[in-house]
Amino acid sequence: MRWGILGTGGIAASFTAQLLELPGAEVVAVGSRSTGTARGFAERFGIPRAYGSWAELAADDGVDVVYVAVPHSAHRAAAGLCLEAGRAVLCEKAFTLNAREADELVELARERRRFMMEAMWTYCNPVMRRMVEIVADGAIGEIRSVHADFGLPGPYGPAHRLRDPARGGGALLDLGVYPVSLAHLVLGEPSEVQGRAELTPEGVDANTGMLLGWDSGAVALLSCSITADTPMTAAVTGTAGRIEFPRGFFYPDRFVLHRPGREPEEFALEGRRNSLRHEALEVMRCLRAGETESPLVPLDGSRAVMRTLDAVRGRIGVRYPGEE
Secondary structure, rough: OEEEEOOOOOOHHHHHHHOOOOOOEEEEEEOOOOHHHHHHHHHOOOEEEEEHHHEEEEEOOOOEEEEEEHHHHHHHHHHHHHHHHEEEEEEEOOOOOHEEEEEEEEHHHHHHOOEEEEEEHHHHHHHHHHHHHHOOOOOOOOOOEEEEEEEOOOOOOOHHHHHHHHOOOOOOHHHHHHHHHHHHHOOOOOOOOEEEEEEEEOOOEEEEEEEEEEEOOOOOEEEEEEEOOOOOOOEEEOOEEEEEEOOOOOOEEEEEOOOOOOOOOOEEEOOOOOHHHHHHHHOOOOOOHHOOOOOOOOOOHHHHHHHHHHHHHHHHOOOOOOOO
């Protein structure tokens, strides 16, 4: 499977390094807005072709699938270029800047009958998939609550992308997408969304709390921050038990199942704690099977997460340039 990499930042480098270790995967091209940056990335990873524009990479017929790793404010444009050129797409999260852009991308992918998937590596992780199975089997009863947080201490200066509204800055889209996606994974889209945040002078969220509610009575208490090093843990609690994830819940290597009257049960990952490879394997499985969407990371699920993130932003008063 021939991969193209669109973007040359840290996550692009991490993903490329792991792709190079996968049997059946070949990284054949990289694209950037700068020819020099693209060439430097290509030399670093031994990639044969380097392009100084996104359009050139998208037009490369020797590429089967493009990994889009630019800031999420550019996902609509970058992924759209690739889809229109006939490429399959794995697009980093947050999927887009807002739900409108997500709808446009999904409609384009379905119209062109091209594969697309959000790079929500958490959903592809074997430990998380095992948790979903256990919950579906009724091991913890009916879910009552989800608790999850993701915060980094910074400090991030005013020029950093996490504080730049033009690049979709703030804690929510960069970090909060993980707690929100976990809640969606086990409960679906909420019927009620509340939020409160501290905003930066630039107008993006620095520290955000969310309360999501479902018609079943379940709730999710979630938070994200670019000003504090939070525990980065998660718990899913039901009427008959709970599942706890330790630090780093978004790429878990284990979880513990607690049930009244029983000893705690630990479920652990075999091998290295490495989630990026699992999303790449899922993409290649889908493409070989002729599937245009992944059952693990369905496009309608990604759209629903963006609707929730939009609702949170509406509550906390964050709007990006160009939004109505």
